[in-house]
Amino acid sequence: MLHYDLVIIGGGVTGLSAAVEASNLKMKTLLVEQGFTLGGHTRFFNEGYVQSFVRKINNNYVDLLLNHSVVGVYDDLVLSISDGNDFVKVQTKSILVSTGSYQKRISFPNNDLPNIYGYLTLLEMIKLHQVKPGNNVIIVGDEIHEMLIETLENSDINIVKIIDKTDLIEAYGDEVYQGITTKKGNFQSDFLIVSDGNLPHNEILRMLNCEMVFDQEEQSWFPKSVDYMTSIKGVFVAGNVKSFKNAEENVFDGSSAVKAIFNYLGEMHGKK
Amino acid sequence: MRIKRQGIFVFPQKQINFTFEGKNLSGIKTDTIASALLANGIFVFSYSRKTNRPQGYTCSTDFCTGSCLMTVNGVNNVQTCKTLLKQDMKIERNRGPKHVTL
Amino acid sequence: MEKNKIIICPYEEVTMADIHKCLEMGFTTVEDIKRLTRVGMGPCQGRDCIHIVVDEISKFNHIKKSDIELMHIRPNLANIPLKALMEHKK
Numbered sequence: 001m002l003h004y005d006l007v008i009i010g011g012g013v014t015g016l017s018a019a020v021e022a023s024n025l026k027m028k029t030l031l032v033e034q035g036f037t038l039g040g041h042t043r044f045f046n047e048g049y050v051q052s053f054v055r056k057i058n059n060n061y062v063d064l065l066l067n068h069s070v071v072g073v074y075d076d077l078v079l080s081i082s083d084g085n086d087f088v089k090v091q092t093k094s095i096l097v098s099t100g101s102y103q104k105r106i107s108f109p110n111n112d113l114p115n116i117y118g119y120l121t122l123l124e125m126i127k128l129h130q131v132k133p134g135n136n137v138i139i140v141g142d143e144i145h146e147m148l149i150e151t152l153e154n155s156d157i158n159i160v161k162i163i164d165k166t167d168l169i170e171a172y173g174d175e176v177y178q179g180i181t182t183k184k185g186n187f188q189s190d191f192l193i194v195s196d197g198n199l200p201h202n203e204i205l206r207m208l209n210c211e212m213v214f215d216q217e218e219q220s221w222f223p224k225s226v227d228y229m230t231s232i233k234g235v236f237v238a239g240n241v242k243s244f245k246n247a248e249e250n251v252f253d254g255s256s257a258v259k260a261i262f263n264y265l266g267e268m269h270g271k272k
Numbered sequence: 273m274r275i276k277r278q279g280i281f282v283f284p285q286k287q288i289n290f291t292f293e294g295k296n297l298s299g300i301k302t303d304t305i306a307s308a309l310l311a312n313g314i315f316v317f318s319y320s321r322k323t324n325r326p327q328g329y330t331c332s333t334d335f336c337t338g339s340c341l342m343t344v345n346g347v348n349n350v351q352t353c354k355t356l357l358k359q360d361m362k363i364e365r366n367r368g369p370k371h372v373t374l
Numbered sequence: 375m376e377k378n379k380i381i382i383c384p385y386e387e388v389t390m391a392d393i394h395k396c397l398e399m400g401f402t403t404v405e406d407i408k409r410l411t412r413v414g415m416g417p418c419q420g421r422d423c424i425h426i427v428v429d430e431i432s433k434f435n436h437i438k439k440s441d442i443e444l445m446h447i448r449p450n451l452a453n454i455p456l457k458a459l460m461e462h463k464k
Contacts, residue, residue, distance in 0.1 A: 036354060069374055072449030082454050084374030087462035107390060107426050109379035112339075114315040114328025121330065129307035130275040133315065155275050170379070175326045176315045199425060207447040214440035220425070221444065322387050330384070336417040338385045370385070372417035373453040 012040020014239030017254030023058035109170035134190020141196035305352035385416030
């Protein structure tokens with residue numbers, strides 16, 4: 001069993017900012033990220049962005065564990081972590097859940113056809129691999145990011161149409177997507193992007209039975225927290241899984257949460 | 273297809289050869305298997321078990337739907353979204369029942 | 375709208391028609407529908423699909439979404455092969 005002062009679950013910008021603060025405060029920290037890169041949604045920002053955080057992390061205090069998922073969390077703050085080949089057990093004094101958010105799917109007939117992409121999947125293809133599935137696209141959804149439009153334009157992809165999800169009737173195609181039928185007519189394109197907002201990655205919090213609150217605007221469950229601490233002692237939360245914010249606000253959230261954790265650990269130590 | 277304009281990233285030169293269902297194709301050094309297939313215009317990654325519907329690449333590292341699983345060098349259920357492309361890889365649509373492990 | 379062409383879960387191949395059949399049979403909870411259709415039991419563990427199921431329960435039974443209990447989350451969050459656990463035992 002490994003032992004840490006703090007385990008940060010999620011290596012997006014919130015987790016990275018938290019790791020920087022934790023290393024400044026000399027806390028023995030483990031940062032776990034299930035992807036093979038750090039940065040989460042900001043991995044699409046310019047290349048220096050993620051590096052600017054990683055550079056400031058002191059390896060003497062912070063261990064980075066990529067490609068690993070936290071598969072279990074228990075009341076006594078023990079975590080089980082795996083990449084499919086190993087099984088790591090960690091006992092920690094505090095947990096920061098910074099698992100972020102993910103793209104929402106829309107349901108419509110034939111929504112599983114190849115060449116229908118969530119906007120993040122497509123951004124990854126374009127920005128990390130210089131690949132595009134075609135030269136023209138239709139976008140469906142109610143929440144479309146500026147970065148998506150900008151990226152499409154910079155990649156010479158023509159936006160044929162942007163459709164409200166309430167107007168969409170169905171998608172059609174033989175082996176792959178070919179077009180959509182809407183209340184305003186039929187449209188065709190090489191591929192389709194679904195862009196309809198996000199949901200918080202709150203499984204870890206629900207596994208721990210943290211008290212959650214339903215947000216009417218986002219139509220989703222977020223954790224109740226006071227000073228970044230959830231209803232479970234020693235379990236803290238920051239970033240988009242706490243409430244949807246932009247990257248800059250999440251950077252502040254991550255470092256502030258660790259300051260709160262530092263004070264909490266000091267109090268716990270003082271009580272002994 | 274590959275994006276020709278440079279953008280923010282430098283377009284790497286090293287070519288990697290592989291086969292898909294017997295066809296000779298090529299990708300580049302930083303490709304995952306999924307991105308190499310998309311670059312070559314291959315969009316159908318698998319077929320659903322019960323209803324035989326064509327499935328494409330719909331995931332990223334956010335959540336897995338098992339749609340990108342393929343048989344690589346004889347090994348079934350390889351997650352092509354995460355696996356880097358290597359020289360002379362033999363890639364086929366999944367030969368066994370779909371099963372996702374971490 | 376062809377409900378059997380709306381794929382709620384591409385892994386377990388659950389369609390909107392399956393969800394509606396459960397609702398018409400009188401099931402009102404996410405846990406019940408999960409057990410009947412296997413929705414949410416695939417590798418995404420409900421991340422992709424449960425919000426759609428909640429939507430449908432809400433519309434069909436006229437219940438507020440905030441009153442609909444989500445599925446229980448238990449360890450492990452992903453499939454782990456036994457060999458990984460055995461390595462750990464060593």
